[in-house]
Amino acid sequence: MHDQPILKVRNLNRQFGAGCRHCINAEDRSLTKNYCESCGTVYACQNISLDLFAGEILGVVGESGSGKSSLMKCLYFDSEVTSGEVLLDDEELRGQNLFEVSSQKKRYIRNYKYGMVYQNPVHGLKMNFSSIGNIAEKLIAAGNRNVGEMEKIGKRLLETVHIPIFRMKEEPRHFSGGMQQRVQIAKALSNNPPVLFLDEVTTGLDLSVQADVLDLIKTIQREFGISMVVVSHDLAVIRMLADRTIVMLNGEIVEQGLTDQILEDPSHKYTQQLVYSLL
Numbered sequence: 001m002h003d004q005p006i007l008k009v010r011n012l013n014r015q016f017g018a019g020c021r022h023c024i025n026a027e028d029r030s031l032t033k034n035y036c037e038s039c040g041t042v043y044a045c046q047n048i049s050l051d052l053f054a055g056e057i058l059g060v061v062g063e064s065g066s067g068k069s070s071l072m073k074c075l076y077f078d079s080e081v082t083s084g085e086v087l088l089d090d091e092e093l094r095g096q097n098l099f100e101v102s103s104q105k106k107r108y109i110r111n112y113k114y115g116m117v118y119q120n121p122v123h124g125l126k127m128n129f130s131s132i133g134n135i136a137e138k139l140i141a142a143g144n145r146n147v148g149e150m151e152k153i154g155k156r157l158l159e160t161v162h163i164p165i166f167r168m169k170e171e172p173r174h175f176s177g178g179m180q181q182r183v184q185i186a187k188a189l190s191n192n193p194p195v196l197f198l199d200e201v202t203t204g205l206d207l208s209v210q211a212d213v214l215d216l217i218k219t220i221q222r223e224f225g226i227s228m229v230v231v232s233h234d235l236a237v238i239r240m241l242a243d244r245t246i247v248m249l250n251g252e253i254v255e256q257g258l259t260d261q262i263l264e265d266p267s268h269k270y271t272q273q274l275v276y277s278l279l
């Protein structure tokens with residue numbers, strides 16, 4: 001691991017609603033959960049700061065509604081932040097707050113620098129394209145026009161995620177949930193991104209299929225050295241994958257540290273409950 005974070009997030013805020021005099025200033029807020037009882041504004045992410053280091057897997061764990069998906073959507077530009085800063089350690093983009101760059105540049109970053117695997121494969125795949133066609137789509141978006149080369153890359157990636165090559169022309173809608181996730185992972189890897197986001201990628205899969213997908217993610221991280229942010233409500237998933245972990249509750253980070261340390265000695269009450277529920 002390197003000293004310099006590849007991705008640096010500072011004071012990310014995402015709110016739904018305009019706020020009122022009871023909640024608009026963070027210091028005046030006294031929220032029981034993540035919303036203001038007077039005006040209903042939801043503070044989905046509150047002052048989130050995190051570092052992702054090269055070659056590590058950072059886990060983000062929290063119950064439903066804690067703000068994990070909102071955080072991920074903001075980082076992948078699927079959703080606008082209310083305020084905050086994100087910096088990518090990249091020659092061309094160094095020093096620029098990526099939340100503030102043009103939509104064209106955001107598209108460029110998604111095509112060349114980021115990969116995303118969604119919980120629901122429908123969001124990451126074109127179900128009526130072939131599996132290899134899905135990979136080609138991402139390669140074309142990243143500027144590739146060489147059909148022979150795209151086929152070679154596609155085959156290699158499908159092999160990497162254990163999709164038999166003889167099924168490469170099949171549409172993912174005919175595949176099982178686990179296979180669809182593996183095609184999504186292959187597609188997300190196709191532009192060789194330095195950063196990969198994975199949002200609840202094993203939720204809803206059978207336990208044995210879940211284990212296969214988690215194994216695959218771990219292998220890919222080792223082989224490709226990609227830095228990953230993995231979001232899950234399931235601490236067992238985070239335990240298996242993450243080097244470091246952030247625990248979110250009501251839109252805030254309540255605890256962070258090395259995953260082993262958090263599992264052995266959780267300091268926040270909510271984290272303690274999460275850890276005990278594993279036993």
Ligand SMILES: Nc1ncnc2c1ncn2[C@@H]1O[C@H](COP(=O)(O)OP(=O)(O)OP(=O)(O)O)[C@@H](O)[C@H]1O
Binds near residue numbers: 042064067
């Ligand atoms: N478009 C929206 N409008 C209003 N509130 C929203 C919107 N999207 C999310 N929220 C609220 O923001 C909070 C955080 O939601 P988010 O989906 O980020 O949580 P999560 O931890 O990912 O939970 P889950 O795993 O159930 O999706 C929740 O209270 C949610 O109701």
